[in-house]
Amino acid sequence: MxxxxxxxxxxxxxxxxxxxxxxxIAKKPMYVSDIITELKEAQLIVVEGTLYPLLSxxxxxxxxxxxxxxxxxxxxxxxxxLTDDGRQFLAELEEGWEEIKNVVELIKNKNx
Amino acid sequence: MxxxxxxxxxxxxxxxxxxxxxxxIAKKPMYVSDIITELKEAQLIVVEGTLYPLLSxxxxxxxxxxxxxxxxxxxxxxxxxLTDDGRQFLAELEEGWEEIKNVVELIKNKNx
DNA sequence: AATAAATACCTTGCGATACAAGGTACTAAA
DNA sequence: TTTAGTACCTTGTATCGCAAGGTATTTATT
Numbered sequence: 223m224x225x226x227x228x229x230x231x232x233x234x235x236x237x238x239x240x241x242x243x244x245x246x247i248a249k250k251p252m253y254v255s256d257i258i259t260e261l262k263e264a265q266l267i268v269v270e271g272t273l274y275p276l277l278s279x280x281x282x283x284x285x286x287x288x289x290x291x292x293x294x295x296x297x298x299x300x301x302x303x304l305t306d307d308g309r310q311f312l313a314e315l316e317e318g319w320e321e322i323k324n325v326v327e328l329i330k331n332k333n334x
Numbered sequence: 335m336x337x338x339x340x341x342x343x344x345x346x347x348x349x350x351x352x353x354x355x356x357x358x359i360a361k362k363p364m365y366v367s368d369i370i371t372e373l374k375e376a377q378l379i380v381v382e383g384t385l386y387p388l389l390s391x392x393x394x395x396x397x398x399x400x401x402x403x404x405x406x407x408x409x410x411x412x413x414x415x416l417t418d419d420g421r422q423f424l425a426e427l428e429e430g431w432e433e434i435k436n437v438v439e440l441i442k443n444k445n446x
Numbered sequence: 447a448a449t450a451a452a453t454a455c456c457t458t459g460c461g462a463t464a465c466a467a468g469g470t471a472c473t474a475a476a
Numbered sequence: 477t478t479t480a481g482t483a484c485c486t487t488g489t490a491t492c493g494c495a496a497g498g499t500a501t502t503t504a505t506t
Contacts, residue, residue, distance in 0.1 A: 225395040232462095236349055237350065238346055238434060242437065261441075263440075265433070268494095271457090272494060274457085275456085280337060293501095296502055298455095326350065329357050329372070329373075380464090381464085382485090387464090
């Protein structure tokens with residue numbers, strides 16, 4: 223119920239997490255651990271419990287597809303990649319992100 | 335369940351809505367209709383059902399305070415303003431926002 | 447051969463919150 | 477007295493990140 227800065231920062235993250243994940247997968251096919259590592263390098267901490275359901279949703283929406291791939295150490299991995307629809311979708315998110323940056327700038331600069 | 339661009343854009347908006355509202359109130363005390371108008375001018379559409387609970391939460395968290403003020407037409411209005419804690423809080427959100435912009439830039443620019 | 451460790455995958459339950467829809471109350475004009 | 481306009485607020489629904497816990501496969505150790 224109570225509001226604190228961490229809480230709100232976490233809310234902020236919700237919004238653009240999907241965008242960041244698609245940006246990462248767009249570069250090359252990746253499986254969950256890869257993605258988490260990439261995000262962590264960009265200072266964005268995400269856990270498995272967040273990522274698996276999200277990837278499943280993106281898959282059933284036709285934005286991502288995956289291929290099983292053998293691993294040298296341990297069980298096989300699901301490598302996710304963008305579909306054509308997914309690239310279209312990512313382009314729309316790109317627009318959305320630019321819009322949001324614009325909105326914040328507009329509000330900040332008004333009456334200054 | 336299905337994911338579409340509008341859905342995700344709406345998710346994105348959730349994250350920074352609180353930030354935008356505080357930016358607006360920081361300039362001068364405002365009541366709900368004022369705030370909605372300001373947001374709309376910046377292309378951010380928000381409805382009453384979103385705003386009232388949000389302002390209540392911010393008030394009970396000590397981030398906002400309000401004063402009743404007579405109106406020339408109709409019932410009195412609640413004018414919200416930032417408390418000292420609220421200004422501190424807004425400063426933290428400012429940091430959070432800069433961090434997020436950084437993360438996205440980092441991810442975009444990596445391996446290009 | 448049996449066990450343990452490492453590495454994958456996934457699900458369940460919870461809390462937070464935007465939004466649609468609906469409700470209450472006050473003021474002023476018809 | 478009724479209607480219109482303008483405030484305020486609440487309830488119910490859907491979504492989603494995250495903590496916690498569970499299952500399966502491979503490899504190393506005993």
